[in-house]
Amino acid sequence: MAYVATRGGEQAIEQAERLFRAEMGEITPERVAEIKTALPYLIDRVMGEASLYDEDLAALALAQAGGDLYEAVLLLRAWRTTQPRLHVARPIDQGTLFTHRRISAAFKDIPGGQVLGPTLDYSHRIIATDVLEGARYIPDPVTPAATPAPARQPSVAAWQAENDLVEMPGFDETAPEDIPDVTREPVLFPATRAHRLQSLARADTGATLALGYAAMRGYGQAHPTVNELRLCEAEIIVTHPRGTAFSAGRVKVSQAEVVSKKGNTLELGFAATLGWNEVKCISAATLDLNSKGALKGSPTEEEFYLYHTEGVESSGFCIHFKLPHYVTFQSSLDAMRSAKKTGKTAEKTSTSKEPAQ
């Protein structure tokens, strides 16, 4: 009977949770603050997947979940559910983004310049074991550039459009309050562009990478060139009921634009998310780029990748297999036993090896 012991259920789950929490001890405001300052990229990843921008809550969720990312994201999403949708901010123009990092792999140089910004891309990945022996790891100070890079940069695609190299999507005239919201309505297929990009924005990073990588390796038709990758801060402009527009603050966002040659023009794939998460944006943009005309059921087809990159759903379903399934199992056993009695068995399916073996 094990975990369905008579009347033992409530006590068992209570104690099991205590055991989990005892391991991590007390959660203090200091612990939350330390997580927030020490692990900004983890905070960003969690905020993106939760589609909730709040560094303190994200740090708290991580502390409460003991660092289990799926649990942390679920905590934030469940909290998000209880919050009212107060306002729709103004659309953000790329040229207005306060840009920390912005690179293009498509051109050696671009208007506004290549801005490396903060990155580990060219670092040597050598772990600082000294720290474990008592040394302190003090980062070298940054030498400021003689002339700072402009904080606001035009988009690379805008230049390409001027030069008739890329077909830009038309401006979407949908009124702000009518923009489909993936948290308030189900995604149906073919999905609206808003739903697709919103779903990708909150998709699980690992899952997005897995399917994006499959597309990059050749399971997709289009090979991505990173037209532009940005890490920036976006001003959230809202309008007061009296009509005054004001900034409610800035949020960190990242975005990737990838292109691929299609005939005599370039096709665009785009993705953006809350927080700085380059791997996710490039992967998601690659999926977006490959969706057009993708075969039903292929990894680059939107129904396939949107369902399977949804981290809260996929992780929840995966762990649900731990729940008792003995009724279903009993039902299958019954069918199997009765089929055995009648003597007929399924034909053996042939197993074929890969030709190279």
Added chain:
Amino acid sequence: MSVTPQSLKTLSRAWEPMSYGFLDASAKREMRRKMIKAVAVPGCQMPYASREVPMARGWGTGGLQVSLTLIRPNMRIKVIDQGADDSVNAASIRHFLARVSGAPTTLDTLQADLIQSRHRIPEEKLNEDQILVLQVPNPEPLRPVQPNMSVARQMHADADYGRMWLQLYEQIVRSGRVMQGASYPSMVNGRHVMTPSPIPRWDVPKLNMAQHLTILSAGREKRIFAVPPYTRVEPLVFDDVPYKVEEHHDLTCSRSGAKGFFMNEIPQEDGSSAYELSDSGFGVKHIQQGIGDAVTLGKTWYENGEMVE
């Protein structure tokens, strides 16, 4: 007539950390609308937003959203998982429902106004005043023949169930019988094929022309459907191959002595099997009756191991 001075404070309610029953008013409104649609078109899957709730997806979040929407402080709730009230996840859901609603709970099917269940329908008959909420992992009966939901949706619209029938036929040809275990695909009101959720085949006939309302909700897959009271639910069968429920007619519960109901099989060290009632609340009542306690056993769908028509 005296006029009370009005202010924001007198006009609005005091701040609360969360709405009654956890879900906010807009979420509940959507749930109510989708439930009404589901009742209006029996067996037809209605997409809904499916908000995140404080439980993992796949753990009854669909059923939970229905329960949270329907719940009232005076509604008596029962939660079961695989037939058992004390299964760990049932305990967790019951605790959560009670915590956010103040509603009383019960283990007795006859006392319950609302029953949230994973994969079983109680053995005692439900009446017109009761609502059964079934948790659904996969709402799409066509999934084995069509994994794409968008395509499957079109097939339902066209009542295109040929492949479904073919699959059942192939099973008979290969194995001599329909091999479907739980989740037996069933035609609702002569129009929509639905999965009754992974309830055993034993339980499917209980839905046919039942007095109670059944709402089936899949939170992860964001689909809700319903079997209204007095609605036909017919398992897909061929005329010459009758529907077969699990062969539990002659099994006796080793703990309560009850016979002719759906059982859990408990492997024994000597290689044999013992059986116990899957409906734990029903089993407890049998045991209580055995020791002379005053308990009320309700009418059952099955009598002497046979479904009462």
